[in-house]
Amino acid sequence: MMLSHYLIVSGILFSIGFLGVLLRKNTLVVLMSLELMLNAVNLLFVAFSRYNLSLDGSIFVFFSITVAAAEVAVGLAIVVALFRLKQTVFVDAFNEMKN
Amino acid sequence: MHEIFFYFLVALTALSSLSVVLGRNPVNGAMSMILALVGTAGLFAMLGSYMLAALQILVYAGAVMVLFVFIIMLIDIPATAAYRHHWGTLVAAILSTLTLGGGLTFLFLAPEFRQSMPDIAGAASNGSGLVFSSQAVAYGAGLMGKYMLLVQVIGILLLVAMVGVIVVSKDLRATNSGKSLPTPPSN
Incomplete structure (x- = not known):
């Protein structure tokens, strides 16, 4: 397979995740779409790392996965706290910072 | 064979x-997300990063999605409405x-990206960069050598995230000695 195959797959996955972030109302699904976008970038890292025969990109994916795990933990804690406050997880309800 | 497997994974x-993005039920979405992560792990394996494929399934499809x-x-x-x-x-x-x-x-369709992947066996050290390898020992050497500082910084990040989760998920209203927090304006 050529490098561009993997890059295009990564771009498509990133776009799907982007669509989910913009389109969905459920905060949990928005968080999952964010994970999809991070995942697409990880694929990009690994593809370029393999193409350049350099391990640095692959090692960066380690850190990317760790940061994503921390982000999910904090994000879900915030969602649960907001759910306790508002009894809903739809993004339309969270507009405290608007005014 | 290689191509069939690639397109299947894609x-x-x-x-x-x-x-995940279009489905209405979040539980089905989470299950599809696990499938998507396993498919990406397969792509990692096709690229020769078996270590990352295993890590992807363990950490992402395992821990994160269970959460x-x-x-x-x-x-x-x-x-x-969803x-x-x-x-x-x-x-x-x-x-x-x-x-x-x-x-x-x-x-990504530009001609400079339309190159076939080089052979892993021909990998040679070029300057200061680490050489690509499918073996886990290369990752360990990189993490414990060149990127030691980054590993420690990530450790601190995880600690901060853990403390943050505990603080955020603690019900402040319950521990505020009977006094309740001011209720937010309902709009």
Whole structure:
């Protein structure tokens, strides 16, 4: 397979995740779409790392996965706290910072 | 054979990602997300990063998605419209996604990216960069050598995230010695 195959797959996955972030109302699904976008970038890292025969990109994916795990933990804690406050997880309800 | 497997993994990943984004039920979305992550792990394995494929399944499909499913089950979501129903938002979302996807595809179709992958066996050290390898020992050497500082910084990040989660998820109203926090304005 050529490098561009993997890059295009990564771009498509990133776009799907982007669509989910913009389109969905459920905060949990928005968080999952964010994970999809991070995942697409990880694929990009690994593809370029393999193409350049350099391990640095692959090692960066380690850190990317760790940061994503921390982000999910904090994000879900915030969602649960907001759910306790508002009894809903739809993004339309969270507009405290608007005014 | 290689190509068939590649396109199978791509179809699996893309379709399950679409199912996450467009599906109405969040639990089904989480299950599709696991499929998408496993498909990406397969792509990692095809690229020769077996270590990362294993890590992806362990950490993402295992730990992170279990957390997601747990929270989805904890939160009882009322059955209302799943998508934003404002027409402007809808059109803007689809248009910007098409622009982004088309732009990225156009960019990645450039001739300098249409190169076949070099042979791993021919990998030689070029300067200060680490040499690509499928073996886990190379990752260990990189993490404990060149990127030692980054590993420690990530450790601190995880500690901070853990403390943050505890603080955020603690019910402040219950521990405030009977006094309740001011209720937010209902609008």
